[in-house]
Amino acid sequence: NAGVTQTPKFQVLKTGQSMTLQCAQDMNHNSMYWYRQDPGMGLRLIYYSASEGTTDKGEVPNGYNVSRLNKREFSLRLESAAPSQTSVYFCASSPQYGYTFGSGTRLTVV
Amino acid sequence: AQSVTQLGSHVSVSEGALVLLRCNYSSSVPPYLFWYVQYPNQGLQLLLKYTSAATLVKGINGFEAEFKKSETSFHLTKPSAHMSDAAEYFCAVSRMNRDDKIIFGKGTRLHILP
Numbered sequence: 001n002a003g004v005t006q007t008p009k010f011q012v013l014k015t016g017q018s019m020t021l022q023c024a025q026d027m028n029h030n031s032m033y034w035y036r037q038d039p040g041m042g043l044r045l046i047y048y049s050a051s052e053g054t055t056d057k058g059e060v061p062n063g064y065n066v067s068r069l070n071k072r073e074f075s076l077r078l079e080s081a082a083p084s085q086t087s088v089y090f091c092a093s094s095p096q097y098g099y100t101f102g103s104g105t106r107l108t109v110v
Numbered sequence: 111a112q113s114v115t116q117l118g119s120h121v122s123v124s125e126g127a128l129v130l131l132r133c134n135y136s137s138s139v140p141p142y143l144f145w146y147v148q149y150p151n152q153g154l155q156l157l158l159k160y161t162s163a164a165t166l167v168k169g170i171n172g173f174e175a176e177f178k179k180s181e182t183s184f185h186l187t188k189p190s191a192h193m194s195d196a197a198e199y200f201c202a203v204s205r206m207n208r209d210d211k212i213i214f215g216k217g218t219r220l221h222i223l224p
Contacts, residue, residue: 002154031210040119042216043154051122058211090153094210098144101153 003027006091006102013081013109021076021105023091031094032074033058034066036087037104045091049074081109112137112203114215122221127174129188131218133201136182143184144202144212147173154200160184171195196222 004025013019025032030051035043035058045058047066056065063085065077074093078085085110092099117132120161135141142161144153165177171194175186186200201215 019140022199035214040216042212045211045213048211090224094155098142098156099154099212103153 002028004062004091004093004100004102006089006105008105009103011108012070013078013107015082015109017081019081020078021065021073021089021091021107022073023102024073025091025093025100026072027093027095027100027101028071029082029093030096032068033089033092033094033099034064034076035092036060038087046076046089070106081107083109085109112141112205112213114130114201114203114213115200116201116215116218118168118218120219120221123191124223125193126176129186129191129195131199133175133184133186133215135180135184135201135203137203137205139205139217142204142210143175144171144176144204145169145184145186146200146214147171147200148198148200148217150197154209157186157199158175165217174203188197191222192222196220 007022033048034046044060048067049055052071089105091102111149113136115134147155148154156166160177168174173188198217198219202212206214
């Protein structure tokens with residue numbers, strides 16, 4: 001089915017470990033986004049990419065890096081995971097006027 | 111800067127009763143407005159969106175919302191609640207330009223009472 005695919009769905013990391021969250025969309029959208037969702041906080045934008053080859057910081061970028069590998073793929077990297085990064089991470093893509101979301105990655109840092 | 115305020119982190123209604131979820135926005139430029147729904151352990155799904163056409167917007171599952179510029183509001187309503195409407199609802203705002211990143215409210219969890 002067309003849409004946004006995130007991998008992995010679940011991950012447990014130890015403090016200080018690194019990992020990359022993968023996101024791919026097959027809808028030919030230009031813009032892609034990474035959000036984190038925490039209880040009572042709604043969704044907060046980490047990074048976004050308005051087009052292939054460009055990335056910009058969102059509201060909460062500290063501790064994260066991103067790569068827009070091509071038009072389809074937008075990855076999020078945690079270089080040295082911290083317990084404060086325990087969250088559910090959502091990738092989204094957009095042609096304009098509204099997003100399509102992936103199903104999320106639930107990350108726990110212990 | 112843009113922001114969204116959702117009044118009430120939890121709302122409970124009886125099955126068959128009116129659903130009203132409140133959203134107020136702040137934007138220095140004409141906004142686009144959205145409502146998303148999130149069912150447990152799932153991603154967010156677009157319910158409806160306002161993009162400067164009709165001020166009364168109809169969405170999926172019988173929901174609708176009215177854009178009121180004078181009140182800076184975009185409240186979500188449904189005439190008759192169903193058990194399947196139990197979920198978390200997010201109001202969101204973006205600007206009318208190429209940089210279309212969306213700012214989300216903190217969400218309202220809707221509980222349906224039998």
